[in-house]
Amino acid sequence: MRRALIQLLRLETSARWLGRLLPEQDLQATLRRHFAQRFTPEQRQRLREQPPRVFVAVKHHNWEQAGLIDSWAEVAETVPWDWGERYDQHTPDWYAKGKPAFNEELYRRVAQAHAERPLTHFFGYLSGRWVYPETIRRIGELGIVTLNFGFDDSHRFWDKFRHGQWTGNAGIAHAFDLNITAQDPADVAKYRLSGARALYLPPGGNPQAFAGLPKVEKRYFVSFIGQCYGVRKEYIDYLREQGIEVYVRGEGWPEGPASHEEMLEIYAASHIILGFGFTGRSRRKTAVKGRDFEIPLTGTTYLTTWNPVLAQHFREGEEILFYRDRSDLARILRQWRDRPQALAHIGEAGQQHTLKMHTWPQRWQATLKFLSHLLD
Numbered sequence: 001m002r003r004a005l006i007q008l009l010r011l012e013t014s015a016r017w018l019g020r021l022l023p024e025q026d027l028q029a030t031l032r033r034h035f036a037q038r039f040t041p042e043q044r045q046r047l048r049e050q051p052p053r054v055f056v057a058v059k060h061h062n063w064e065q066a067g068l069i070d071s072w073a074e075v076a077e078t079v080p081w082d083w084g085e086r087y088d089q090h091t092p093d094w095y096a097k098g099k100p101a102f103n104e105e106l107y108r109r110v111a112q113a114h115a116e117r118p119l120t121h122f123f124g125y126l127s128g129r130w131v132y133p134e135t136i137r138r139i140g141e142l143g144i145v146t147l148n149f150g151f152d153d154s155h156r157f158w159d160k161f162r163h164g165q166w167t168g169n170a171g172i173a174h175a176f177d178l179n180i181t182a183q184d185p186a187d188v189a190k191y192r193l194s195g196a197r198a199l200y201l202p203p204g205g206n207p208q209a210f211a212g213l214p215k216v217e218k219r220y221f222v223s224f225i226g227q228c229y230g231v232r233k234e235y236i237d238y239l240r241e242q243g244i245e246v247y248v249r250g251e252g253w254p255e256g257p258a259s260h261e262e263m264l265e266i267y268a269a270s271h272i273i274l275g276f277g278f279t280g281r282s283r284r285k286t287a288v289k290g291r292d293f294e295i296p297l298t299g300t301t302y303l304t305t306w307n308p309v310l311a312q313h314f315r316e317g318e319e320i321l322f323y324r325d326r327s328d329l330a331r332i333l334r335q336w337r338d339r340p341q342a343l344a345h346i347g348e349a350g351q352q353h354t355l356k357m358h359t360w361p362q363r364w365q366a367t368l369k370f371l372s373h374l375l376d
Contacts, residue, residue, distance in 0.1 A: 028374060031177070031371075032374045035177070035375055038177070039143065039375070043143045044376070048376065050120055051076070052075070052368055053076065053077045053120050054076045054120065054121040054122070054123050055109075055110050055113055056079065057122070057124040057126060058123075059083055059084065060082050060084075064125065065082075066206040067205075067290055067360055068125060068149070068360070070206060071363075074361040075361050075364045075368065076121075079109075079119070083102070089129050095162065099132075106135060107138055107139060110142070114142050114143075119144050120144065121144060121145045121146075121147060121368075122147065123149065125151070127168055127169055127171070128170065128172045129162070132172075134175075136176055137175050140177065145178075145371060146177045146178075147177065147178050148169065148180070149179075149182070150169045150173075150187070151183065151290070153181045153183055153190060154184050154187055154287040157169055157170050157190045170194050174194060176196065178197050178199060179197065180199055181201075182288065184288065188200050201363050201367070203292065203360075203363075204290075204361075204363045205294040205297040205358060205360065206359065206360050206361075209294075210295075211297045215268075216265075217269065218271050219270075220247040220266065221244075221272065221337065222245075222271065222272040223249075223273055224247070224250075224273070225249045225250055230276070230278060230283070231276065232276050235329065238326045239329065244333050247266065249262070249263070267298040271300070271336075271343050272300070272321075272336065272343060273298070273300050273303070275289075276305055277289065277292070277305030277307045286307040286310075287307075288307065288310050293354055296319070296347075297355065299347045301320075301321060301343045302347075303323060303333075304320070305322065305324075310322075313357070314353065317346075319346065319349045319353045320346070321346065
């Protein structure tokens with residue numbers, strides 16, 4: 001364990017300090033060579049010419065159905081597998097019984113679907129706690145391009161070291177043909193240091209789930225929906241002390257959680273939706289999140305923590321609003337309190353921009369096109 005911790009510190013430090021300084025890996029050339037070695041000419045031709053048929057291994061918790069499962073179905077024929085409560089990674093016998101059984105069922109389902117009609121891609125939202133690298137290699141040996149999606153790489157890429165394997169994506173990344181990391185372009189360096197191939201794609205939103213909300217009376221100046229942890233309570237308490245009322249819902253707040261339908265109703269009835277861009281329980285490090293694209297799709301103005309990565313995707317003051325600290329947040333809210341029409345324009349501009357550039361189906365279409373180009 002001590003050796004694993006020393007290795008983790010070295011890798012994390014290298015990624016943090018060298019991630020933006022290392023020359024960009026020629027991912028296209030690397031993948032082209034990789035595919036040329038891994039697939040026969042006949043397999044590459046089939047993968048290029050066959051309409052995509054994707055096995056989607058994703059467990060739905062709260063956003064995954066609309067964000068990943070449904071959006072893949074919009075761009076390809078899919079074979080989805082959501083194992084629900086069938087497997088529990090927190091049981092005492094997980095590593096002895098649960099994980100081996102999960103891996104065998106995963107491979108069996110993929111192989112069966114492939115035998116019925118050939119698959120072109122395997123897409124997983126998986127970590128080292130769930131799968132073995134050997135399982136992914138076996139799937140790849142069927143002649144399938146293997147992809148994995150990482151949404152916690154900024155603070156959980158390595159995670160814990162259990163039974164000889166990192167429980168984060170670091171434990172399995174090298175076994176996939178391509179990893180997609182979504183929080184920060186700098187996280188690509190972590191994959192490179194782990195001997196894996198990775199592409200940064202920011203998250204997206206699903207228009208079917210978030211766009212097209214009815215026009216209703218705006219009952220809330222600013223609202224926030226999310227769990228009560230980290231700096232969130234501190235910031236919201238501070239705003240209330242400053243005379244700025246915030247309507248909140250979510251786990252840990254006295255008002256309690258909101259269903260998906262209630263959440264959309266609150267979004268539609270708000271002038272501003274508040275966001276917190278910090279990752280995990282950090283008070284400084286930010287990461288791009290799914291809600292950074294879901295909320296703009298609603299057409300309501302989104303105000304969140306300043307993040308230089310997110311600022312590359314939206315025009316500040318025109319499509320999104322940012323705050324730098326809690327006093328800046330209070331200042332901005334006072335500034336916009338009596339400008340409902342201007343806020344409506346920002347919300348509309350943010351929605352149109354997200355529909356044009358930042359939906360999940362667009363992300364998967366771009367991924368498929370990118371990969372097809374490298375299989376010639």
